[in-house]
Amino acid sequence: MTQQQRLNELLELVSERGNVSIAEIGEALAISAATARRDLATLADQRLVTRTHGGASALGSGYELPLQYKIARQAEAKVRIAKAAAALVSVSDSVGLNGGTTTSEVARELGRSDRLVRSDGDFGVTIVTNALNIAYELSVRAHVKIVVTGGVSRRQSYELVGPLVSNSLQEMALDVAILGVDGLSVRFGATTLHEGEADVSQQFGRVAKKVVVVADSTKMERTTFARICPLDQLDVLVTDLPVPPELAKALGAAGVEIIIAP
Template identity: 70%
Template sequence: MTQQQRLNVVLELVSERGSVSIAEVSDALGVSTATVRRDLNTLSDQRLVTRTHGGASALGSGYELPLQYKIARQAEAKVAIARAVSDLIAPGDSVGLNGGTTTSEVARMLGRSERLRGGADAAGVTIVTNALNIAYEMSVREHIKIVVTGGVPRRQSYELVGPLVAASLRDFSIDIAVLGVDGLSGTFGATTLHEGEAEASREIAAVSRRLVIAADATKLGRSTFARICPLSRIDVLVTDQPVSRELAGEFDAAGVEVIVAPAS
């Protein structure tokens, strides 16, 4: 296991538990306590954790992993979800994407799709996004037209946020918005950790005729700090596992179509 892989695992443990001890990390990774100390010091120097006596803790109750450390989490599920989402897109469609690892996979799937290259009467796909990483990665795809919103970037997620997002979307009409979320529940609907990202996602949804939520099973039945929209605003949920009976009832009552795309 490389150091980067170890750091990913340590950050996931801190995110899940709030704090970890050197012994816990050593057992989880199968490495020496000296190696764990060096890794924790590295993360502390990068201001990703708070170093404590005998371990490390999250920076706060709203702890959010930086995007580059989320990439390996639920990877197979996100690829399966992205494949199912791409099937909902037709050549010539305009697609709104917010930031995140799942929507990044959606963008990659659209970029690789031969079906969406279009033809004489269709011009590929237009992606409208506030995510700088998606815009950068898709800019080399000939059949993808990229439109980037205005805004101020968040280093944590590479997303543009602030009033310039809404200002730049004001005159757009998007066929389908695909949003990644941190939580999806019957009570609070779609939620995320940061209020600025929630507002940007709302603005993308507001100019879209159809709203798809792309979320793996770990996001379902939970809510996080900032609300994006209620369930009633969502048209389709694409996830990787069958939902519970209770959630299925709430989605059905709100008119949300559920598509399950199990990871292979």
């Protein structure tokens, strides 16, 4: 196991339990106490956990992990979700993608899809994004036309935010917006951790004919700080496991199609 893999698993452990001791870390990750202390020191220096006497505790629920630490979380589920979401895109569609690990997987699926390559050599799909990492990855795909919004970059997520994003998007009409979220609940609908990113997602939703949320099961019945939209402003939810009954009922009442990725 590499150090990055250990750090990812350690963050996952702290997030799940809230508080962990050195002994619990050693048992869960099969590492020595000395290695556990060094890894905790690394995470604490980056302000990702809080050191306690003999262990560590999670930061508040409003804290946002940097994107590189989110990549390993629910990785297999996100790939399956991405494949199912990419199947909703047709040749010549214009697609809005916000930032995040799941939408990054969707972008990869769209980028390598032979189905979206046109025989006449023209662009098979247009991707509009505020995520710098998505734009960078897709820039080498000949069948993908990339449009990047303006805005100010957020270091945590590589997303552009601010009024320049709205100025760009209000001049567009998209076939579909595929949005990653941090929470989905009956009362608050789709939410995310940062108000600037919530505003961008709202703008994507306003200019798209169809709004698709891609979210793994850990996001269900969870609420985070900034609201994107209520459930009735969504058209499709793509997830990896059956949705909890109360939320599934509310989504059905709102007319949202639920797709469970195979």
